[in-house]
Amino acid sequence: MYRFLLTPRWWGINLFVALSIPFCLLMGTWQLGRFEARVDEQREQGSSSRVHAAARPLGEMLPVSKETNGKPARVTGTYDRERQLLVPDRTVDDREGFYVLTLLRDRAADGRALPVVRGWLPGTPDPDRVPPPPKGTVTVTGALQASESASTPGANAHGGLPRGQLGVISAASLVNLVPYQVHDAWITQQRTTAPMKPVPPARAHNTGLDLKAFQNLGYTAEWFVFAGFVLFMWFRLFRREVEVARDLSLGLHHEPPESAPSEEEPPRAGDTAPAQPSAEEAEHPPAHPPART
Structure with missing residues (x-):
């Protein structure tokens, strides 16, 4: 079968x-x-594993990419204590507050500054509540972040903020506020001074399930x-x-039946086809003999 x-x-x-x-x-x-x-x-x-990984020098991680975003960077320099900025309308743990941002003059980049978010405080921006930055040369370690844009949650790109406040953390927004160049990146410290809380690093753009x-x-x-x-x-x-x-195998398969013969059957072998009259006979048919009585 x-x-x-x-x-x-x-x-x-x-x-x-x-x-x-x-x-x-x-x-x-x-x-x-x-x-x-x-x-x-x-x-x-x-994941937090990126934050707790070994810190690398800032120069090796610039420009910020999907691979370096959120990873710890290390930079040595001095804080610009006269130009500390507060970033309002920022949320941490579902609470409204503000970032404390201080510019660090990078010693390895000829004085180019790196924005450092030293922490977050709840409530409205108040410079009197902010602990002062350390003096002298310091080595700062924090999660590397790309510059913000107008679409960043909490960012204020429309301006109109009071003096000493910043709406968007980016080199473009800082270029008119400081007399020196600024790195197109920033870091958020994960070890802060009380009462400030660390700002969780933001995920890089276009890194979710696309x-x-x-x-x-x-x-x-x-x-x-x-x-x-x-x-x-x-x-x-x-x-x-x-x-x-x-x-x-059971004999249930039959051949299709033969088709029925047509009304006009073809002549069989041996049959004589009737003679066809010639053209002359067709024009002058023979006279019929008179009928006998």
């Missing part, structure tokens, strides 16, 4: 199925691995569906062939 499996047609079908299913499973597994890698990368971007991650997940489902479809079609063809073989 299963001898049809040895036919060249079924050899080709079986070979196609044997190659297609492992290929679909392999591609589906690869796409699933790509999705899991993006998920792990997104988790690693938001459309590509869900595309990988969709491709995973498609490849597994393809594998199931190939197996389903093979089983369907196999069952059909088995039914046909069973019918033949």
